[in-house]
Each structure stands twice: as structure tokens, then as C-alpha cells.
Amino acid sequence: MDIKILGAHNIESINTRHVCFLIDDVLAVEAGALTSSLTFPAQQKLKAILLSHQHYDHIRDIPAIGMNFLLHENSIDVYVTRPVYDALSAYLLHDNIYVNFMERPPGKPAIKLKILEPGKPESIHGYSVLPVPVNHSAPTVGFQITSADHKTVFYTSDTGPGLADVWRQVSPDLLLTELTTSNKYDEFARTAGHLTPELLQQELDSFREIKGYLPQVVLVHMNPFEEKAIEAEIALVARTLNTKIQLGYEGMRIHL
Ligand SMILES: [Zn+2]
Ligand SMILES: [Zn+2]
Numbered sequence: 662m663d664i665k666i667l668g669a670h671n672i673e674s675i676n677t678r679h680v681c682f683l684i685d686d687v688l689a690v691e692a693g694a695l696t697s698s699l700t701f702p703a704q705q706k707l708k709a710i711l712l713s714h715q716h717y718d719h720i721r722d723i724p725a726i727g728m729n730f731l732l733h734e735n736s737i738d739v740y741v742t743r744p745v746y747d748a749l750s751a752y753l754l755h756d757n758i759y760v761n762f763m764e765r766p767p768g769k770p771a772i773k774l775k776i777l778e779p780g781k782p783e784s785i786h787g788y789s790v791l792p793v794p795v796n797h798s799a800p801t802v803g804f805q806i807t808s809a810d811h812k813t814v815f816y817t818s819d820t821g822p823g824l825a826d827v828w829r830q831v832s833p834d835l836l837l838t839e840l841t842t843s844n845k846y847d848e849f850a851r852t853a854g855h856l857t858p859e860l861l862q863q864e865l866d867s868f869r870e871i872k873g874y875l876p877q878v879v880l881v882h883m884n885p886f887e888e889k890a891i892e893a894e895i896a897l898v899a900r901t902l903n904t905k906i907q908l909g910y911e912g913m914r915i916h917l
Contacts, residue, residue, distance in 0.1 A: 662812040662917040664835070668694035669881045669909035671718060671841055678911050679718040680882050682816075682837070683707075684806060688788055690816055695722040696729065698911070704729055708786040709738040711777075713818035714801035715748035723753060723772070727762030731771040740775045740785060742792065744800040749774065777802070780830075793830050795820035797854035805831045812917040819882060821854035824864050828871045834917050836868075837909070839882040843890035855882075858894035865902055875902065881909040 663685050668678030679693025686703065689695055689710040696704065704726060712720055723739065730737050741749065754763050754772065762772040777783055779802050782791045787809055792802035795817055803817045815833035817824070819841075841855035850857045856864070861880075869875050883891055892908060899906040 662808045662810070662814065664814060664837075664915040664917070666879075666881065666909050666911065666913040666915075667698040669883060669911055669913070670885050671882050672885060673718075674885070676911070677885050679721060680839075681722075682881075684788065684814070685808070687786060688806070690804060690806070691719045691818075692722040692726065693718050694911075696725040697722070701729065701733075705733055705735060707737055709740060711785075711790065711804055711806075712739060712741045712745050712749075713804065713816075714742075714797060714799045715745045716799055716819065719818075720745070720749065720753060723749065724759045724762065727754070727760065727771045731760070731762060731766060734769075736769060736771050736773055738773050738775055738785075740777050740783070740790070742777050742779060742800065742802055746774055746776055791830070793827050795827060796823050797821065801854075803827060803831075805833060808917075814917065815876075819854060820856065821851055822856065822860045822864060825867050825871060828868045832872065833876045835915060836876045836878045837881060838864075838878060840880040840891060840895070841882050842884045843887040844894050845890075846887070858891060858898050861895075862898040862901065865898075865904070869902075875904045877915075878904065878906040879909045879913070879915065880906065883908065 665683045668681040670677040681691045681693040687708045777792045789807040791805040795803045797819045805815045807813045813833045814835040815831045816837040
């Protein structure tokens, strides 16, 4: 399994992108950086997009990719839970905003929305995908994705602490976890449903207690203004837990 991170941050600039990654160049997770980071041929290679929740930073490129697929007379499957389906059809994939790509062009729409049930594994273009509810300010699922050769990544999406129930349902080789800000924003993180290095340390402790091992850990959804502080604080967490934790970045490739 080849993972390529297109976006590793929670705000956008010329050198930071919203969260988004590819698996083997065919499965996209989140739409935070799909059009700005990929050539047209790379976009046309995509078979499906998974969306974890309806927040703008995760769904933003859906209309843009819809237009690109429409002009290529192609269509793409977008997998979402019911609340995300409702939000997309009410707002973003709506003729008031731009084009309703769920109905255009008629008969062969550019975007085919497919509903995922939390807790129910789905086979998507050769991958087994398990959506697992996490703790965020909007209804959100993380995704465990397993390839045909049994390599497994779990992406937490945006989440706050309290993930013991999640750990019981997944067994990843790689944990791609959100880590939004530094320890001084503990209260914000708990209220908004995000993680800091100290909060992640508690979650990794609980992972190891429940599963008996720690996976490779890569961080995404970082606030660029806090990245220096995150780097220093996470180095301490890695030393304490005696494990390797890497900060994700745009263009990072991980081979499992
Ligand atoms: Zn969010
Ligand atoms: Zn987010």
C-alpha cells in the first residue's frame, strides 16, 4: 500500500493544504487538496473519494473535482455517511452554489454519492473500508482501510480524546491521526474535538493497553502556526512512549 499525503494542515496557503491523502493513487480520503495537488490525469485515475465529515476543510474540492470529471465525461464514487450526504445535497452539491453534480449530466452524473453505515465494512474498489465513529463537533467517522495484501491504515479524521472504543475496532499498521494544536490549547481541543500532543499520548497509552502494540504514527491536520511547538512536544511524547511519531507534510509518501 502506497500512501501519499496531499494535505497535512488545517489551514491553506501556498505551501500548506487541507487534509487529504491518496492510497495507491486510486482511493482518495478527504477532498481538502484534490484539485490543487493533482494533475488532470492523476485526478482521472481516482476511483473513489471517502469523506469523513461535512466540515469545509474536508469537502471543499468536491465541486471542483465534479466539474473536472464532468468535462472528462467521467464519473467518480464519493462515499459518505448520511449526515454528510444531507449536508452535501443541501449546500455544496446544489444548483444555488454551482452545479448539482449528483444530477449533471443527466443519466451519467459526474458524482455518485454512496452511503456508508458507521461500523459496517464496505468493499470499495478492492479495499475493505470500515467507518468508525470518533469524537468531533460534527458527526464524524475515521476510516480503517485494508488492501488486498492485508496492509491496514487507520485514519482518525478530526477527533478529540476518548478513543478506547475506536481502538477495539481497528488493528492498523499505520495510524494517521489528527493532531491539531499544541498543549497550551488543551481546553479548545477538548471542546472542539481535536487532539494535542498530551491528549494523543493518553490515546496511544490506551491503544497499547488494549491492542498490545503501537503502530507507526503520522500526524496530520496541524495548525501551521503551532507546528514548531507541536514538533517539540511530540518528540517528548515519542521518547516517553519509546515509539516513532512523524509529522506529516504535503508530498509525504509512506509505503506499507
Ligand atoms: Zn472537522
Ligand atoms: Zn478539519
